[in-house]
Amino acid sequence: MSLTAGPAPVTHPGDTRAAQARDLVAAMVDNPAGETSASVYETGRLVALAPWLPGHDVRVSWLLDRQRGDGGWGGPGGYALVPTLSATEALLTVLGRGDQGAAGALAGATHRGLTFLTGALDAGTPPDLPATDLIVPALREAVDRHLAQPPAGLAGWAGVRLPLPANLDPGRLTRVRGLLAAGRPVPEKLAHALEVGGDRARRAAGVRPAEAGAVGASPAATAAWLGHPDPGPALDYLYAVGRRGPVPCASPITVFERAWVLGILARAGVPLTPPGSLVAELRAAVGVSGASTGPGLPADADTTSVTLYALARLGRPLDVSRLDPYDTGRHFCTWPGEDGASVTTNAHVLDALGQHPAHPGVAATVERVAGWLVERQEPDGRWGDRWHASAYYATYCVLLALAEHASGAAARAAVDRGVGWLLETQRADGSWGRWSGTAEETAYAVLALAGAGRPEDTRVAAALLRGRRRLSEWDGRADGPELWHDKDLYRPTLIVRAAVLAASWSADPTSTRRATP
Missing domain, CATH: 1.50.10.160 (Glycosyltransferase)
Structure with a gap:
């Protein structure tokens, strides 16, 4: 009887990433308060x-x-x-x-x-x-x-x-x-x-x-x-x-974390089968005035729109009229009485509306919001926002929303300018970042370029190759500087990890075959 071991089973990268996605979902179930850096x-x-x-x-x-x-x-x-x-x-x-x-x-x-x-x-x-x-x-x-x-x-x-x-x-x-x-x-x-x-x-x-x-x-x-x-x-x-000592700026962040993680993964085509209870809880979090990040915080258009988008992608859509109270007639406010305006909130509204094209008035609202976003593009092609320190996050949000849901010439030109800015600001090592190259910002740039609808552009292909190689060198790590805005900067750990995983999934040549419809 031979004691020689047979060949080791081959683990496909897509299988590993699907397992990582399942781990992310399990982590959200195990810790419903959410995971975020200390403040x-x-x-x-x-x-x-x-x-x-x-x-x-x-x-x-x-x-x-x-x-x-x-x-x-x-x-x-x-x-x-x-x-x-x-x-x-x-x-x-x-x-x-x-x-x-x-x-x-x-x-x-x-x-x-x-x-x-x-x-x-x-x-x-x-x-x-x-x-x-x-x-x-x-x-x-x-x-x-x-x-x-x-x-x-x-x-x-x-x-x-x-x-x-x-x-x-x-x-x-x-x-x-x-x-x-x-x-x-x-x-x-x-x-x-x-x-x-x-x-x-x-x-x-x-x-x-x-x-x-x-x-x-x-x-x-x-x-x-x-x-x-x-x-x-x-x-x-x-x-x-406070049981471990240092504390985060916000806790719990239940709805925020779940909506962003599920929405990011679903958009990238990562196969997901979240527990029915988790989806039901996310659905129940959307009241008549929308959804809030967590208990004790007001409902807002940002959390509401990302939640509606994620639920629609998971086959459990809700009526997008929940966003009506935030419509100013020109753009959508994050909450009534907001000082200023958020481009990422409006990009997320565009994503949510885009999942319901037959809803009365959606087509006209999409055109209006897309026009407002185009007007807020910086001269160099980027977008910036009040909820994140890095323009790579805002540019990723807006560029994908315009590429997927806006059909006008102005929107297409804005996407081209955004792609140009991403190509021009890639670092020599293949990464992207405001202060230094980070896995989080590199993931946003990769996802934006991959979703911009430029499959024949050799410059985009080369940038994606360098960016994905850099992500593979980070080996899925999602640590790095705090970049999200609250009372001070913070990092929502699982959301960042989901973005890095989604960007890595988009690099898998079999991801299209393995992705759910």
């Missing part, structure tokens, strides 16, 4: 607001470990302002409480943070992040209070007042705090940043936690509302989200 801003607020919460020392150490050599925290440029304010104020609070266990390290880190802030606050307009116009004045005011009588080791900062960026008006913060003091209802979207209310946020009568205890799906907002460790759902939420 310096939010963790700093928890250090300041809830020292009684288990994991406090871990959070302080985590902040110290993440301080940059220049004294700041967070992303490049203006993206460092909000997290550095939060971390610095948190360390000042710890020192002010008399915690001398690591006073020298804390004072040194705080001094470096303050030095960084004196320049950063004078540097001009910060990036368009949610609630920046409230957070920066609130934290600047808190730091100034600390510096009126600074803790030991920081005497040289006595009486120093930090500057306020010229474009930030503290009047809006005053009005929000007035609403809280009067016990009046606070707009639902403001609950996500309730911590800016200071003492007035504590048990604010105009704020109601979600059923699971979170206020605005935010650990900081929930801690500000709770004030003290009183038993109840809010405390249970904080114990659950």
Whole structure:
């Protein structure tokens, strides 16, 4: 009897990627709150607001470990302002409480943070992040209070007042705090940043936690509302989200994560059979006013449209009239009363409408929204957006929506310009990225070029070959810098992993044969 092993079974790349897709879906089922990177801003607020919460020392150490050599925290440029304010104020609070266990390290880190802030606050307009116009004045005011009588080791900062960026008006913060003091209802979207209310946020009568205890799906907002460790759902939420120490900006992100992951994979043709319960829960999340990222956050057109698109691709469509409340007549707002406008929200609306071409009025709305998106293209061919730091994400969203659903000459020309920008900005190693080449941004560029409808363009084929080779060198890793916009930058882990997987799937020569219809 021969003991010689037979040939090893051949594993096809498509089989491996299909298994990875199944793993992604299983991860969403196992952790319905969602997976996202930890936030310096939010963790700093928890250090300041809830020292009684288990994991406090871990959070302080985590902040110290993440301080940059220049004294700041967070992303490049203006993206460092909000997290550095939060971390610095948190360390000042710890020192002010008399915690001398690591006073020298804390004072040194705080001094470096303050030095960084004196320049950063004078540097001009910060990036368009949610609630920046409230957070920066609130934290600047808190730091100034600390510096009126600074803790030991920081005497040289006595009486120093930090500057306020010229474009930030503290009047809006005053009005929000007035609403809280009067016990009046606070707009639902403001609950996500309730911590800016200071003492007035504590048990604010105009704020109601979600059923699971979170206020605005935010650990900081929930801690500000709770004030003290009183038993109840809010405390249970904080114990659950903070059990490992550092915390994310938003949790749970259930609907957001599921809609984006399923939509990205379905669009790329990755075969999916998600559990019926998961699809049913996603369907049930779309109410008469649409869907929200998670409990405690308002419904919005972005989450609603991606959810509608994913459900349609999975064969469980819902009526797109759920988007009607967001139609301004020119474009779609992310939520009523939005300051500014989002191109990715409108690209996602175009995707959702494109799944229902026979619905009354859809054709005219598609033409109108496509025209609005074309008008917002930058001269060099890219699109930028308020929900992501990288133009590669916005360009991917808009370029695919126009290529698939808009038929006019202007839209085709815009797609050509977008393709040109992607070709011109590919890095020498085959990657793409705003600050450096990343797997996430490379995946967006690959997906955009692959879906742009240019199969005979040799330049596109060569760029795709280089980009896919670079993705294979990263070997499916989806780590990298935080690029998504919340109160500071964050990375929705499974969504990024889905984009990398989808781009890799599009590189599989058998993916068309294996893809579901």
